[in-house]
Amino acid sequence: xxxxxxxxxxxxxxxxxxxxxxxxxxxxxxxxxxxxxxxxxxxxxxxxxxxxxxxxxxxxxxxxxxxxxxxxxxxxxxxxxxxxxxxxxxxxxxxxxxxxxxxxxxxxxxxxxxxxxxxxxxxxxxxxxxxxxxxxxxxxxxxxxxxxxxxxxxxxxxxxxxxxxxxxxxxxxxxxxxxxxxxxxxxxxxxxxxxxxxxxxxxxxxxxxxxxxxxxxxxxxxxxxxxxxxxxxxxxxxxxxxxxxxxxxx
Amino acid sequence: xxxxxxxxxxxxxxxxxxxxxxxxxxxxxxxxxxxxxxxxxxxxxxxxxxxxxxxxxxxxxxxxxxxxxxxxxxxxxxxxxxxxxxxxxxxxxxxxxxxxxxxxxxxxxxxxxxxxxxxxxxxxxxxxxxxxxxxxxxxxxxxxxxxxxxxxxxxxxxxxxxxxxxxxxxxxxxxxxxxxxxxxxxxxxxxxxxxxxxxxxxxxxxxxxxxxxxxxxxxx
Numbered sequence: 001x002x003x004x005x006x007x008x009x010x011x012x013x014x015x016x017x018x019x020x021x022x023x024x025x026x027x028x029x030x031x032x033x034x035x036x037x038x039x040x041x042x043x044x045x046x047x048x049x050x051x052x053x054x055x056x057x058x059x060x061x062x063x064x065x066x067x068x069x070x071x072x073x074x075x076x077x078x079x080x081x082x083x084x085x086x087x088x089x090x091x092x093x094x095x096x097x098x099x100x101x102x103x104x105x106x107x108x109x110x111x112x113x114x115x116x117x118x119x120x121x122x123x124x125x126x127x128x129x130x131x132x133x134x135x136x137x138x139x140x141x142x143x144x145x146x147x148x149x150x151x152x153x154x155x156x157x158x159x160x161x162x163x164x165x166x167x168x169x170x171x172x173x174x175x176x177x178x179x180x181x182x183x184x185x186x187x188x189x190x191x192x193x194x195x196x197x198x199x200x201x202x203x204x205x206x207x208x209x210x211x212x213x214x215x216x217x218x219x220x221x222x223x224x225x226x227x228x229x230x231x232x233x234x235x236x237x238x239x240x241x242x243x244x245x246x247x248x249x250x
Numbered sequence: 251x252x253x254x255x256x257x258x259x260x261x262x263x264x265x266x267x268x269x270x271x272x273x274x275x276x277x278x279x280x281x282x283x284x285x286x287x288x289x290x291x292x293x294x295x296x297x298x299x300x301x302x303x304x305x306x307x308x309x310x311x312x313x314x315x316x317x318x319x320x321x322x323x324x325x326x327x328x329x330x331x332x333x334x335x336x337x338x339x340x341x342x343x344x345x346x347x348x349x350x351x352x353x354x355x356x357x358x359x360x361x362x363x364x365x366x367x368x369x370x371x372x373x374x375x376x377x378x379x380x381x382x383x384x385x386x387x388x389x390x391x392x393x394x395x396x397x398x399x400x401x402x403x404x405x406x407x408x409x410x411x412x413x414x415x416x417x418x419x420x421x422x423x424x425x426x427x428x429x430x431x432x433x434x435x436x437x438x439x440x441x442x443x444x445x446x447x448x449x450x451x452x453x454x455x456x457x458x459x460x461x462x463x464x465x466x467x468x469x470x
Contacts, residue, residue: 003325020341023341031348031352
């Protein structure tokens, strides 16, 4: 047979492509469960990392510390067909803030309650995401982690490093003046500002937009937590009683 | 094929065959002598672990690609041979990528696009075109192993120095800290983590190699 004839060349090409396609589909399908498990474990350890917990067995730690997974829409917990953990943030943020159903993870660590909210937004080249963990008051940030798909290494990609993330603990999400965290150029001050990455302005601004955008659906819910925790805190300190005495004296 | 019709049968590890395996490690090294595959050598040698995984991946791909194309060498139509080579290499690379994603997810994330870019690694296509299309499967496997190991070896040497000097660790194990060098005012050299330093380390390896192997020095 003449292996350089047109007929042979066509047959060879078709057979080869079909065989390779079949082989690759079999491989992709049979490895899918393992890959999905890896993605799930990564998500769990990302959530845990935002509340400062790291360890080998993300599955067990997640089951131990994350006590509740709520689906939030428009500031209230709702029933949803999809479980909170399986919500795809990429398609969720495409909806308007009122229509979104977003997950909220409640964690118990050594008697303290923390709330973890997922974030998803746009960087310079592609998607960026992260998790913000809030303390029991639903306002003070306990920790934040960020990730990105294709931000520039050394510039935008720095949002995924401690240099950037370590600025977040202790900041407040809500004050009367502003809701969210502002990413500033080198003059960050106060409870609601962090320094951006030099040379990574668009990614830094992306982080700021992402936080205020993703915060919107949670606002009412978090405010109600803040209100609930603030009131009894005053009582336990005995301040309420003192103020009445002072007013009485006046 | 004239090589196959030889009356005297050649031993599996005859002198010639051993040369196929060993030559790439020194006098015919793909990176330091042929200067192929430099791009990935710069990108993934910041740490030792990704470098080892990348070296192994390239070793697997180049060996398998050499074997498969050598087995098919008498069936491949000459006019589409480059496309056939590409399909074989691409299929193998996708397989490697999928396996890494399933079993060493963290490393696969660090290697990111570079696993996919093994396809464009000149060493692999170069060895197929230059060697396996004209040689028996066993010789091609040896050639693939030799070149893959040579590439991986250089990656590991470069990554060893970059991680040790740039980060003070080896395989994430804090070697410098253990030795207590920080107490004497030693500081990690952050520049080692930047891509240009990989080029300088490769150049130093080339220097040492040429100094030791006079046959590599060009006469002018």
